[in-house]
Amino acid sequence: MTMRIRLTGALTALALLAGCGGGDGLGAALQGGLASLTGTGGAAASAAAAPAGTAADPATLRRVELATIGIVGTAQQLTASGGRQTFAGPEGFTYTLHDGMLVSTRGLSHDLMAADTRQSRAALRAGGGEALRVHETLDGLDRIVRSEFACTITARGAETIEIGNRQKEARRFDENCRGEGVIFDNHYWIDGSGRIVSSRQFVNLSVAYLRSSDL
Amino acid sequence: MTIRAMRRGGAASLLALLAAGAVSAQTVSDRGLSYTLYGTPGLIETPSALSAKDGQIAATVGAFDGQTRTTFTFQLLPNLSGSFRYTRIEDYTLPGQSVRDETYFDRSFDLRYRFNDETATMPAVAIGLQDFLGTGAYSAEYLVATKTFGDTLRVSAGLGWGRLGSHGGFDNPLGVLSSDFDTRPGLDFGEGGTFALDQLFRGDAALFGGVEYAPSETLTLKVEYSSDAYDRESELGLIERDSPLNFGAVYRPLPGVQLGASWLYGSEMALTGTFLIDPTERPYGPGLDPAPVPVRVRDADARAAQSWDRTAIPEATIGAALQQALAAEGVELSSIQLSDRAVRLRYTNTRYRSEAQAMGRIARMLSLGLPASIEQFTLEPMQRGVPLSAVTLSRSDIENFADVAGGTAALAQRRVLDDAGSAAGLAELPRIDDRFSWGIAPYGRITVFDSDAPFQLELGAQLTASYEITDSLVASGTFRQQLYTNREDPELVVAEEGEPHPVRRNAALYAKEGTTGIRDLTLAHYGRLAPDVYTRATLGYLEEMYGGASTEVLWKPADSRLGLGAEVNYAKQRDFDLGLGFQDYDVVTGHASAYYDFDNRFYGQVDVGRYLAGDWGATFILDREFENGWSVGGYFTLTDLPFEAFGEGSFDKGIRVSIPLDYVVGQPTRREASSTLASLQRDGGARLRVDGRLYEVVRDGHLNDLDDGWGRFWK
Numbered sequence: 064m065t066m067r068i069r070l071t072g073a074l075t076a077l078a079l080l081a082g083c084g085g086g087d088g089l090g091a092a093l094q095g096g097l098a099s100l101t102g103t104g105g106a107a108a109s110a111a112a113a114p115a116g117t118a119a120d121p122a123t124l125r126r127v128e129l130a131t132i133g134i135v136g137t138a139q140q141l142t143a144s145g146g147r148q149t150f151a152g153p154e155g156f157t158y159t160l161h162d163g164m165l166v167s168t169r170g171l172s173h174d175l176m177a178a179d180t181r182q183s184r185a186a187l188r189a190g191g192g193e194a195l196r197v198h199e200t201l202d203g204l205d206r207i208v209r210s211e212f213a214c215t216i217t218a219r220g221a222e223t224i225e226i227g228n229r230q231k232e233a234r235r236f237d238e239n240c241r242g243e244g245v246i247f248d249n250h251y252w253i254d255g256s257g258r259i260v261s262s263r264q265f266v267n268l269s270v271a272y273l274r275s276s277d278l
Numbered sequence: 279m280t281i282r283a284m285r286r287g288g289a290a291s292l293l294a295l296l297a298a299g300a301v302s303a304q305t306v307s308d309r310g311l312s313y314t315l316y317g318t319p320g321l322i323e324t325p326s327a328l329s330a331k332d333g334q335i336a337a338t339v340g341a342f343d344g345q346t347r348t349t350f351t352f353q354l355l356p357n358l359s360g361s362f363r364y365t366r367i368e369d370y371t372l373p374g375q376s377v378r379d380e381t382y383f384d385r386s387f388d389l390r391y392r393f394n395d396e397t398a399t400m401p402a403v404a405i406g407l408q409d410f411l412g413t414g415a416y417s418a419e420y421l422v423a424t425k426t427f428g429d430t431l432r433v434s435a436g437l438g439w440g441r442l443g444s445h446g447g448f449d450n451p452l453g454v455l456s457s458d459f460d461t462r463p464g465l466d467f468g469e470g471g472t473f474a475l476d477q478l479f480r481g482d483a484a485l486f487g488g489v490e491y492a493p494s495e496t497l498t499l500k501v502e503y504s505s506d507a508y509d510r511e512s513e514l515g516l517i518e519r520d521s522p523l524n525f526g527a528v529y530r531p532l533p534g535v536q537l538g539a540s541w542l543y544g545s546e547m548a549l550t551g552t553f554l555i556d557p558t559e560r561p562y563g564p565g566l567d568p569a570p571v572p573v574r575v576r577d578a579d580a581r582a583a584q585s586w587d588r589t590a591i592p593e594a595t596i597g598a599a600l601q602q603a604l605a606a607e608g609v610e611l612s613s614i615q616l617s618d619r620a621v622r623l624r625y626t627n628t629r630y631r632s633e634a635q636a637m638g639r640i641a642r643m644l645s646l647g648l649p650a651s652i653e654q655f656t657l658e659p660m661q662r663g664v665p666l667s668a669v670t671l672s673r674s675d676i677e678n679f680a681d682v683a684g685g686t687a688a689l690a691q692r693r694v695l696d697d698a699g700s701a702a703g704l705a706e707l708p709r710i711d712d713r714f715s716w717g718i719a720p721y722g723r724i725t726v727f728d729s730d731a732p733f734q735l736e737l738g739a740q741l742t743a744s745y746e747i748t749d750s751l752v753a754s755g756t757f758r759q760q761l762y763t764n765r766e767d768p769e770l771v772v773a774e775e776g777e778p779h780p781v782r783r784n785a786a787l788y789a790k791e792g793t794t795g796i797r798d799l800t801l802a803h804y805g806r807l808a809p810d811v812y813t814r815a816t817l818g819y820l821e822e823m824y825g826g827a828s829t830e831v832l833w834k835p836a837d838s839r840l841g842l843g844a845e846v847n848y849a850k851q852r853d854f855d856l857g858l859g860f861q862d863y864d865v866v867t868g869h870a871s872a873y874y875d876f877d878n879r880f881y882g883q884v885d886v887g888r889y890l891a892g893d894w895g896a897t898f899i900l901d902r903e904f905e906n907g908w909s910v911g912g913y914f915t916l917t918d919l920p921f922e923a924f925g926e927g928s929f930d931k932g933i934r935v936s937i938p939l940d941y942v943v944g945q946p947t948r949r950e951a952s953s954t955l956a957s958l959q960r961d962g963g964a965r966l967r968v969d970g971r972l973y974e975v976v977r978d979g980h981l982n983d984l985d986d987g988w989g990r991f992w993k
Contacts, residue, residue: 142646145575145677157569159681167681169993170569172562172944176992179683197683201564203556204905205632205989207686269563 121227124278127152131271132171137278150275158273163251163259165266165273173269176201186216187236187251187259196240200267212242224252226260227278233260240265247272310432312490312498312528312536313552315340316408316416317349318361318388321488321502322524322540322548324442326434327404327424329392332356333904335555335935342548344368344516350933350955351388352910354902360912361388362933362955363409364726365416372415373510374464387411401425408440410478411931418442418506419479420486435487439479444507445522447482488524500526500540508543520544557908557937562944567993570607570639573680574646581674585618586649597707600647607639608946610711612660612749613704620654624665624704626749630946631907631938632987633659633979637669641676648673658698659979662804662970663750664812665698666979667836680992690988695981697809697836716743721758723789726955736763736789740797755799755819758792758856765789776923778891778961779863781823785959787854788822795856797822802970810835812972821967824849824890825860832972834873837981841873841973847966849890865892867966873973875982879903881911883973890964893917897930897963905986907938907950915963923962930963 123140127150136153143149147166149159156170164180175198182194196212219235233252240247247265249272254260261276311328314320317338319328330336330353340347349363363386370382386409396402401423409416422436436442439450440462452459462481488502502524511517526540526548538550593616600623601611608629615622621644627636637657644655653673658665675692679685718741725734738761744754768786773779800818807813812832819825826849834841846868853859869887876882883899895917903909914931921928936952977983 142572142574144577147572147575147681149572151569155568157572159572161681167992170567172564172566174564174993177681177683177685199683199686201989201993203558203560203564205564205987206905207989209683 121278125150126227126274126276126278127158128274129156129171129266129270129272130274131269138275158275160259160275163262165262165264165275168266168270168273171266171270173267174201175199175266175270176207183214183216183238183249186214187238187253188257191216191218191236194238198267210242210245212240212245212247214238214240222252224261226276231260309426310490310492310498312500312538313338313351313550315342315347315540315548315550316361316388317347317351317363317552318359318390318406318408319351321434321490321500322526323504323506323542324434324436324438324486324488324502325390325404325406325408325420325422326432327392327396327402327422327436329353329357329359329390329404330554331556333557333902333908335557335910336552337555338550338552340548340550342542342546344370354910357392359388359390361390362386363388363416367415367511367516369516370415370511370514377514382415384415386414386416396424396426407478408442414477415510416441417477430492432490432492433487434490435485437483438486438505439481439483440477441506442486443482443484443505444509445484445505447484447505450479450481450483452479452483496530498528500524500528502526504543517543518545557904557906557910557941560906560941560944564993565940565946565990566944567635567946570993571642571646573642573676575677576650576673580650581653583649583651586651591649593705596648597705600643601707601710603643603647604640605710607636607643609636609640610709611707612709613701613706615703615705616652618651620656621648621652622656622658622668622699622704624658624660624698626660626663628948630990631940631948631950632990633666634984634987635946635990635993637671638991638993641671642680645673645676656699660749661975661978662752662802663746663748664804664806664975666976667984668696668698669984670694670696686989686991689991690985695837695984698806713746714743716741718742725785734763734765734786736765737761750804751801752803753801756797758795758797760789760793763789776920777925778893778919778923781851781863781865781890781961782959782964783961784854785823788852788856791854792822792856796858797856798969800969804970804972804975807831810838812976814970814972814975816968816970819852819858820847820849820969822856823852824966825852826850826864828966828968830968830972832976834973834976834980836979839875839877839982841871841977843871843873843972845869845871845887845971847968849966865890867892869897869965871973875977879905881909885965889915889917889962890966891919891961893919893962895919895963897965901934903986905989906941907936908941909936910934917963919962925960927960930960 125138127138128135134153138150138152141149141151147159147161149157151157159167162184164184166178168174177199179197183196186192186194194214194216196214198210200208202208216236216238219237221232222235223230224233233254236251238249249265250263251259252261263272263274266273311319311330313336315323318325319330320326332353334353336351338349344367346366347363349361351359351361353359365384367382369379371378388408390404390406392402392404394402403423406420408418418438418440420436420438420442422434424434426432450459459480463476484505486503486505488500490498490500492498503522504524508517508519512519521544524540524542526538528536528538530536534554536552540548542548597614604611610626611623613624627633630636640657641655654670655673656668656670658668671693675689679689718739721738721740723736738759740756740758742756744752746752765786768790771780771783796819798819798821800816800820802816805813810833814830816828820828826847828847830845832841832843848866850864851861853861867888867890869885871885874882879902881901881903885897888894895915897913897915899911899913901909901911912933916929932954934954936950939947939949939951
């Protein structure tokens with residue numbers, strides 16, 4: 064499978080919106096007027112305020128890896144709102160985490176269009192349990208295909224993991240999911256505050272797993 | 279990596295005859311399918327009762343000793359397939375015709391209907407008509423049953439009439455119904471191309487059958503008993519038919535490719551190659567579209583805002599910024615209407631085949647950039663400067679349904695589709711895109727089916743240019759330079775007694791004399807008279823052979839399955855040299871048209887009116903369209919021109935295929951490749967070829983096309 068994704072189109076547009084292009088336009092409005100007016104500009108504006116090339120707030124960066132298709136690098140947070148964070152990874156792809164759970168990818172051709180991971184997240188909070196997970200993908204006829212997975216979440220105890228260059232103590236959980244024709248295993252590392260600081264989560268059969276960690 | 283793909287039997291089995299796994303009734307029919315020399319699912323020369331996967335197209339070339347059959351088989355419906363075949367037979371003439379030392383070319387058409395799915399105990403049973411249109415040289419009818427045993431063995435047996443009843447024939451069992459069935463009348467092919475109804479299932483019947491064995495997933499071995507006596511070919515000394523037994527092997531080196539060799543009738547070596555295309559499987563998956571911008575979710579306070587501060591953000595600033603941002607998505611924003619709680623946009627999507635996908639991208643940009651009080655987004659897509667519809671989305675829905683399972687469907691339910699609103703209230707934005715565009719591209723033209731020159735090729739380069747005087751008034755032209763052709767010098771066709779004026783038959787002369795010339799040069803205007811009523815006027819050199827004026831009006835509400843249109847043209851025949859001059863012939867031609875969008879993915883069209891040669895009649899078109907933009911269909915035209923005056927083929931008919939380019943290249947694009955396999959283009963039932971007829975322009979933004987592409991809203 065070839066995976067050439069160009070940083071064009073939408074992300075160029077985003078750069079424009081985010082004001083990388085110059086003082087005029089919606090980008091400026093977004094950083095200034097629009098953001099302050101809406102009162103929520105924080106996320107978008109912070110992404111905007113840290114254009115590529117300048118030192119970004121480490122809290123908005125992730126290390127991301129899609130081993131199967133050979134994408135590894137740093138992802139920059141684009142927006143964070145409504146509990147969802149969207150990151151732009153290398154080669155123009157983006158992914159969205161909802162409370163740390165992978166709910167979509169874009170720009171990978173075989174994208175995860177959407178996911179319902181609420182039960183899995185609740186089971187992680189509860190220290191383990193059963194969960195039903197739903198993934199949506201796009202088929203050759205542009206129809207949304209819904210796949211359901213029955214998952215078991217199991218606590219694996221504390222582990223010391225490397226986040227950025229630091230060693231960090233985190234609780235590991237494994238999620239074993241079984242659906243029609245597919246079995247996969249997700250891993251999560253959760254810190255003392257209950258936040259997912261590192262994970263390996265299933266995208267689909269073509270892309271396999273996405274690893275995303277704090278930096 | 280612990281992904282384990284547990285493929286179920288039949289899920290990936292174009293390749294393997296009976297690949298490992300349970301044989302389930304629903305999937306057995308298209309498993310391990312291979313093709314006959316006639317390009318239909320079956321054994322070597324005889325058919326089986328199997329069907330290909332729904333929608334699949336199989337292109338087969340089969341050849342042996344002086345015969346070449348090129349066949350396209352399309353699985354029209356899960357149980358119904360149609361085949362179109364073009365045949366070349368050296369030194370052949372039809373029965374009853376004098377023996378000539380010439381190569382014979384023929385087109386033929388088959389239909390096959392499968393009654394049932396194979397079950398554990400019941401075989402699949404199908405009925406078929408082979409070459410029932412055209413001159414009938416291959417005509418045969420059959421009933422056939424096919425049963426699969428285990429994972430490797432498949433047996434077919436059938437009863438054939440016509441060619442398939444010519445060896446080992448016995449009295450027609452249908453004779454008990456009526457003595458009419460006992461004898462098959464001789465071929466009265468006239469100009470060909472008509473139904474030979476009085477022949478079907480008549481005359482002697484015979485049994486045929488065979489066995490397929492698959493020792494591996496890539497190899498199938500076959501043996502069959504053929505009931506085709508090859509009477510005429512033997513009579514002409516073309517084939518030595520020593521035995522009714524045929525032996526063959528089919529090898530599948532790659533998915534979608536089948537290569538076969540067989541030993542026919544104890545004397546002939548035959549080769550086949552089949553290439554399969556499945557319109558429902560995209561080679562690049564869902565598409566290499568770049569990632570869109572994310573949705574920004576407002577917090578509760580922001581959602582509650584009733585207005586926004588226009589001194590901080592003037593409306594003009596928003597319009598200009600959005601226009602610039604959307605340009606990066608290939609969306610040209612023409613006008614905008616802003617209020618405290620709502621925004622309305624008119625734009626032209628130049629990149630995405632699916633208008634819904636463009637809407638998804640626009641909606642995300644709006645959620646990211648607009649003041650928080652704006653809750654309602656109304657999107658009015660335009661094509662050729664004409665607004666097609668209005669889709670209203672709530673910003674909260676965009677926020678709530680992004681990245682949420684079920685969100686695509688929920689949004690489809692909650693969107694409001696209407697006719698595009700009026701222009702009142704919209705603030706025009708100055709255009710930032712280029713009004714002038716141009717390009718140079720190669721072109722190629724293949725003309726087949728001409729019995730004198732069965733394969734004519736023309737290659738060259740063309741320069742296209744257009745200038746948008748306004749959004750809806752466009753001047754455009756195409757200039758062609760021919761670089762290569764294998765055409766021999768055509769002769770001027772002049773109408774003989776009783777024949778229509780040669781309105782199309784001199785096509786070859788345009789290719790010969792118009793080596794450098796203007797293919798088209800027009801001024802086109804599009805408009806909207808009323809919310810549901812669209813207009814077009816095109817003036818100039820409309821197509822290669824005709825210039826003049828073309829006017830059209832179409833009624834098509836955005837949420838209606840029915841469209842009604844009318845077109846009136848004045849056309850004057852152009853000089854052969856593709857210069858600016860005209861010949862003497864002119865005609866007023868036009869049609870009243872009805873378009874209907876059946877809910878089972880079939881589109882029908884009927885045009886009634888006057889054709890280029892002045893003949894009156896009607897054209898019937900039926901296309902099967904796939905959600906991803908593929909379309910396969912057929913048409914025929916009957917006019918008051920008698921079949922004898924029409925000439926070869928009796929009346930105009932053909933099949934047509936349209937392939938969206940994004941299917942092929944994986945990148946988003948609105949372009950598509952269309953091709954028509956017409957029967958020989960003659961003068962009866964010929965229509966003017968005008969670019970940009972309204973129905974095709976308008977329907978992209980309407981209900982069914984929006985629904986078809988809706989899955990891409992969040993892509």
